[in-house]
Amino acid sequence: MMCSINEENLAAETMATTPKLSFKDAECRRCQVLKAQVLLRKTDPYCRDCFMKYAVHKFRSTIGKAHALKHNEHVLLAYSGGLSSGSMVQLVKQGLDSSDTNKMKMVFKPTLLHIDEGLILNLSKDERKATTDFVLEHAKKNGFNIYICSLEYSLALSLNDVKLEMNSYQVEPSVYESQLERLFASVKSLTAKEDLLIRLKQRLIALLATRLNHAKVFLGPNATRLAGQLLSAFGQGRGAHIAQEIGFTDSRTGTVFLRPMREFVDKEVAYLAHFLYVDSVCLPTLSSKLSSTASIGRLTEDFVVTLQSNFPATISTLFRISDKLKSNTVDRNLSDYERDSLCLLCLSAIEESSVCSASTARHISQTISRSGPDGLRNHTSQTIHTTQHKNSASCNSNCISQGKECCKTIDYQIKNDWSTVLCYGCRNTMDDVKEPELMPINYLEEIGLRSRRQLMRQSVEQFLL
Amino acid sequence: MNSEMEVKLNFSGGAELLFGKIKHHTIQLPSQETWCMKKLLAWIKENLLKERPELFLQGDTVRPGILVLVNNADWELVGQLDYNLQNKDEIVFISTLHGG
Numbered sequence: 097m098m099c100s101i102n103e104e105n106l107a108a109e110t111m112a113t114t115p116k117l118s119f120k121d122a123e124c125r126r127c128q129v130l131k132a133q134v135l136l137r138k139t140d141p142y143c144r145d146c147f148m149k150y151a152v153h154k155f156r157s158t159i160g161k162a163h164a165l166k167h168n169e170h171v172l173l174a175y176s177g178g179l180s181s182g183s184m185v186q187l188v189k190q191g192l193d194s195s196d197t198n199k200m201k202m203v204f205k206p207t208l209l210h211i212d213e214g215l216i217l218n219l220s221k222d223e224r225k226a227t228t229d230f231v232l233e234h235a236k237k238n239g240f241n242i243y244i245c246s247l248e249y250s251l252a253l254s255l256n257d258v259k260l261e262m263n264s265y266q267v268e269p270s271v272y273e274s275q276l277e278r279l280f281a282s283v284k285s286l287t288a289k290e291d292l293l294i295r296l297k298q299r300l301i302a303l304l305a306t307r308l309n310h311a312k313v314f315l316g317p318n319a320t321r322l323a324g325q326l327l328s329a330f331g332q333g334r335g336a337h338i339a340q341e342i343g344f345t346d347s348r349t350g351t352v353f354l355r356p357m358r359e360f361v362d363k364e365v366a367y368l369a370h371f372l373y374v375d376s377v378c379l380p381t382l383s384s385k386l387s388s389t390a391s392i393g394r395l396t397e398d399f400v401v402t403l404q405s406n407f408p409a410t411i412s413t414l415f416r417i418s419d420k421l422k423s424n425t426v427d428r429n430l431s432d433y434e435r436d437s438l439c440l441l442c443l444s445a446i447e448e449s450s451v452c453s454a455s456t457a458r459h460i461s462q463t464i465s466r467s468g469p470d471g472l473r474n475h476t477s478q479t480i481h482t483t484q485h486k487n488s489a490s491c492n493s494n495c496i497s498q499g500k501e502c503c504k505t506i507d508y509q510i511k512n513d514w515s516t517v518l519c520y521g522c523r524n525t526m527d528d529v530k531e532p533e534l535m536p537i538n539y540l541e542e543i544g545l546r547s548r549r550q551l552m553r554q555s556v557e558q559f560l561l
Numbered sequence: 562m563n564s565e566m567e568v569k570l571n572f573s574g575g576a577e578l579l580f581g582k583i584k585h586h587t588i589q590l591p592s593q594e595t596w597c598m599k600k601l602l603a604w605i606k607e608n609l610l611k612e613r614p615e616l617f618l619q620g621d622t623v624r625p626g627i628l629v630l631v632n633n634a635d636w637e638l639v640g641q642l643d644y645n646l647q648n649k650d651e652i653v654f655i656s657t658l659h660g661g
Contacts, residue, residue, distance in 0.1 A: 119638050133634040141638060179574050179657070320657065362657030366574065366628045370655065376573060384578065385613055401658065405625035 126150075134367050137408040144371055151360070151368055155187045156202070158359050162344050164352070165204050165312065172310045174301060175208045175242070177231045177377040181316030183368040184357050188314075189238050208235050208242035209304060209313075211297055212265070215248060216280045217380055221267050228265045230377040235263070243304065247293075248272035250300035251279075251536045255307050279534040286391035288528035290382055291332065295441050295522070299536070302349035312352050320362035320404065322355070323414040324397035331392045334521035337444045342418040348443040361404070361411050436546045439519035440537045441526070446519045455520055514539070516546050566592035569651040570605070576627060576656035581611045596646040598629075598636065626658040 122132045124143035132141030142150065159165065173188060175181045191202035210231045214224035228244055235242035244265040249258040251272040259270065283289045305313050317325070322342050329338050340346045346353040357365065369376065383390050388398040404410040439446050447455070514523045517539050526532055532539070570586040577584045586609060590596055596604075599621055606614055616624065622642060623629060629636040630653040631644060646652075 120640055122638060132638055135635045135637045144633070179655070362626065363628055366655040366657050370630065370633070370653065379575065380578065384575070385616065397658065401626040
């Protein structure tokens with residue numbers, strides 16, 4: 097019987113089927129001459145040279161097979177200073193200088209970009225300076241230009257307000273500093289904080305890429321990180337965006353994000369960094385030195401890494417799942433009407449919520465568990481109420497009526513109704529933000545705008561054939 | 562005969578956070594006894610590790626996600642915990658976990 101499996105026996109049996117091979121003093125399985133230095137997937141020993149050939153090939157083929165780059169295109173490389181993006185920069189440099197005639201030279205023009213997020217990590221000015229100095233030094237050593245921008249500017253509403261420095265950086269307080277600090281201080285859970293950080297960083301990188309006229313950006317997350325993100329995406333209600341969040345290309349923002357390190361598991365990255373002498377700066381994150389249950393992201397990472405250490409197929413299995421998933425591709429040349437169905441924060445399509453959908457079911461069960469059957473009755477009447485809101489929201493911004501139904505008063509009432517402007521995942525995050533007015537998106541105006549447009553559409557619909 | 566054995570330890574990828582942010586350590590071990598990796602890890606825990614031992618060690622081995630290299634080779638190729646240290650060995654610990 098299925099449910100009567102004795103767990104102890106099961107564990108013993110599973111362990112027994114994993115062969116314990118001894119690789120003591122094994123030789124490389126590829127050249128079969130040199131002594132192996134690397135053991136991949138627990139079964140494949142490689143020497144240093146063969147490993148590097150294997151890795152370089154994998155990197156080039158990841159970029160090549162997607163046909164994502166045009167000849168001589170300008171590309172921004174998002175470089176944090178860590179091992180993964182550091183190795184990426186090094187591999188790109190090698191590819192560009194490649195004098196090996198057997199190999200095609202990589203032809204694109206890279207520039208580095210570093211985002212200084214020291215402020216929200218509570219780093220001192222000196223620590224931030226040390227990190228950016230290291231990043232600058234690394235770029236100089238490799239002969240690349242580097243732009244550095246501080247995360248505060250993700251709150252800027254206009255590109256002109258963003259201070260961006262090339263090949264130099266001063267840690268200076270800006271007008272957005274206190275706003276960003278207050279915003280992060282107002283977030284209740286670490287999971288929401290981490291998610292907010294990702295969204296803000298993504299927004300800033302896309303803004304900067306537009307300003308610098310770079311259509312493509314290389315991001316450095318590796319397979320292990322992405323596999324963790326895959327599981328946390330499910331956990332945070334972002335299942336619908338997995339293809340974009342994990343896949344090689346992500347074109348939600350209009351700038352195309354590419355992830356050329358996505359085929360490397362963390363062990364391979366560590367070897368690459370070690371063999372390429374990539375020095376890294378220690379980058380704390382929001383969850384550094386915290387226990388594994390601190391946030392969903394931290395927990396899934398721990399889960400993936402622990403499972404991977406015993407079962408080397410874990411990550412590739414997760415990847416095969418993500419590669420099969422497709423999200424509704426978002427066309428960039430959207431009309432205003434189609435743009436209305438995009439989330440303001442992550443720019444994914446907002447799933448249509450019909451009467452019978454998983455999110456409605458969740459909402460109802462949440463209402464009942466919080467306030468009992470009475471809550472459900474109120475909830476139903478509230479839904480009708482919201483519809484009324486939408487109707488009255490049709491009065492435009494020049495509205496002069498001082499009555500209760502004026503759009504301005506309604507704006508205040510529907511403050512917490514994100515459903516028309518945010519996707520489910522971002523709504524979960526924003527629910528934990530105590531002071532959403534600190535966000536760089538003008539959501540109140542957008543809610544009004546969208547509902548007015550929707551109403552207009554409904555009213556002309558009957559005249560259309 | 563020299564009674565001390567010199568071993569170089571490097572921590573990177575965020576593992577140095579737990580060792581007072583110092584990446585390179587050179588340690589002296591009495592060479593009368595044999596030092597296997599298991600014993601070295603216990604020694605590190607006692608003498609070098611500054612905080613949160615559970616983020617570096619799990620049981621008597623390193624936590625999954627931390628890669629160990631012995632003289633530039635994967636420690637799984639030299640016998641992991643049973644490897645006996647030699648004079649002038651270089652051991653590298655690389656944390657591959659996000660944020661160390």
